[in-house]
Amino acid sequence: MSGTQSAPADHSLHLRDIEASYGSSVALRSVTADIRPGTIAGVIGPNGSGKSTLLKAIAGVLPISRGSIRLGDAEIRSRASQVAFVPQREEVNWDFPVTALDVVLMGRYRSKGWLRRPGATDRRMAEAALERLGLAGMGERHISQFSGGQQQRIFLARAMVQEPLLVLLDEPFTGVDVTNRAIFHDTIREFAASGIIVMIATHELAEVQLTTDVVLCLNRRMVAFGPTATTYTAENLRATFGGQVAVFEAGA
Amino acid sequence: MNYLTEPLSYPFMQRALIEVTIVGTLCGLIGCFVVLRGLAFIGDALAHAVFPGVVLSYIGGRSILIGAFAFGLITALGIGILSRSRRVSEDSAIGVIFAAFFALGVVIISRQGGFRKDLGSLLFGNILGVSSSDVWATLVVAIIVVAVTLALLKEFTLVAFDPTMARSAGYPVFALDILLLLLVSATIVVSLQTVGNILILALIVTPPATARLLTDRLGRMMVASVLIAIASGVAGLFISYHAATAGGATIVLTATAAFLIALVFAPNHGLLAGLVGRRRGRHHVHHYHGAGEDPETA
Numbered sequence: 001m002s003g004t005q006s007a008p009a010d011h012s013l014h015l016r017d018i019e020a021s022y023g024s025s026v027a028l029r030s031v032t033a034d035i036r037p038g039t040i041a042g043v044i045g046p047n048g049s050g051k052s053t054l055l056k057a058i059a060g061v062l063p064i065s066r067g068s069i070r071l072g073d074a075e076i077r078s079r080a081s082q083v084a085f086v087p088q089r090e091e092v093n094w095d096f097p098v099t100a101l102d103v104v105l106m107g108r109y110r111s112k113g114w115l116r117r118p119g120a121t122d123r124r125m126a127e128a129a130l131e132r133l134g135l136a137g138m139g140e141r142h143i144s145q146f147s148g149g150q151q152q153r154i155f156l157a158r159a160m161v162q163e164p165l166l167v168l169l170d171e172p173f174t175g176v177d178v179t180n181r182a183i184f185h186d187t188i189r190e191f192a193a194s195g196i197i198v199m200i201a202t203h204e205l206a207e208v209q210l211t212t213d214v215v216l217c218l219n220r221r222m223v224a225f226g227p228t229a230t231t232y233t234a235e236n237l238r239a240t241f242g243g244q245v246a247v248f249e250a251g252a
Numbered sequence: 253m254n255y256l257t258e259p260l261s262y263p264f265m266q267r268a269l270i271e272v273t274i275v276g277t278l279c280g281l282i283g284c285f286v287v288l289r290g291l292a293f294i295g296d297a298l299a300h301a302v303f304p305g306v307v308l309s310y311i312g313g314r315s316i317l318i319g320a321f322a323f324g325l326i327t328a329l330g331i332g333i334l335s336r337s338r339r340v341s342e343d344s345a346i347g348v349i350f351a352a353f354f355a356l357g358v359v360i361i362s363r364q365g366g367f368r369k370d371l372g373s374l375l376f377g378n379i380l381g382v383s384s385s386d387v388w389a390t391l392v393v394a395i396i397v398v399a400v401t402l403a404l405l406k407e408f409t410l411v412a413f414d415p416t417m418a419r420s421a422g423y424p425v426f427a428l429d430i431l432l433l434l435l436v437s438a439t440i441v442v443s444l445q446t447v448g449n450i451l452i453l454a455l456i457v458t459p460p461a462t463a464r465l466l467t468d469r470l471g472r473m474m475v476a477s478v479l480i481a482i483a484s485g486v487a488g489l490f491i492s493y494h495a496a497t498a499g500g501a502t503i504v505l506t507a508t509a510a511f512l513i514a515l516v517f518a519p520n521h522g523l524l525a526g527l528v529g530r531r532r533g534r535h536h537v538h539h540y541h542g543a544g545e546d547p548e549t550a
Contacts, residue, residue, distance in 0.1 A: 056416070059419070081422050083421070087416050096288060098413060110422065162421070
């Protein structure tokens, strides 16, 4: 499914001098970065540094007050249907009366247009995605009946069937244990291998070192951006976290 | 059997039964989205805010539907726009609007003679006074509201479940919310005659809340909600006939009784089911023991 994206056109993500505000206070400024297809990008910074704000701005959920966000040669909103957003656990209403399969099928809605319902093909895609994420045969269960890691996989399956160019993950490691992290890593590497850009906002620095190709350091403004190997340095971390973090020698 | 057949010999009871069936269908369906999108307070506000429209139509000798629709439209748009600006908290803004509109209605009607009697029937509905043309108007509105709701079922569901994803995928979430508020307004307006401004929220919120206790599936919840709303309406009407109680309030209490029964006896979500054995793995499980393992049997 996601692997079928033969993307000859350049679908890089271009962030140009983005500024986003909540009311009158600027939450985020001066973010400029280019991220190529197939890249796993980490967004790090202390609490309140604007990680979530940046992801939501890219997702079009929060308006930007300045700058531009483009996906390839088009303004990103015109490609909205190919931007998959995986929300933070806390933002999901787990009591909502939907099954795992219902949630995954939501990833197919945009491709159906306004009046058509997902059909047998979409159902098969959704079931295949659940199966790939190790949830075969569990699609008919209510979403509250899964563990934290399984719940996250449901949302990864939803992103998968959306056939996206860009997947945005907001704090994906919350409540996810070691076994589930392994599945998570496999999945995002699969995404990247098929040319999808994966963006992960997280405060878990160990994960950043382990998973990402490039890293964007935020503290209400962009502190640094570049390949993880050269950007994830003690100096940049200190500048980003301002001494709130005991910097273990990084990038080594 | 006389208990059931005797009331049916009266045309006003026949009309009332048809009316509560239509209203039950409408409220039971749209109510699911009011409950799931967390719009109960806004719904209540809408119900109160249309009051001056009802009063003005009544004084002008027109169908109360016209005035109520006008004010419902204004309020739905007003709330939608206010909830977007960040000047006042949304709850406060809604509170200010609906109390002010409601007071305006009361002030207008207090200028009329026979104020108490009119106020009563406007505030609490007058299900036995429903005319044939009222029934027809309710039917037409119900068909439109149900058709729009079913046509946009997947969009309304997505926006209610995950508005962030909906927005990021390019859905016009704000427009869909406004449309939902308009559908809720229309539902409230045509249901006013059944239970009145103050109690209408009960018909919109109680049946879906009851249905949610009975099932974890949205489709089944909608069907159950509609059936519960219709059953409460019909049963409440019969009880009020024989007990000589106010129709609207009796319908509301019947729906409440159904809710309480479900709250205690519902198979998975009921209090008894909770006591008998807390189902493991439900509601925010944070522990996890291995890949593919079933948290329910773990």
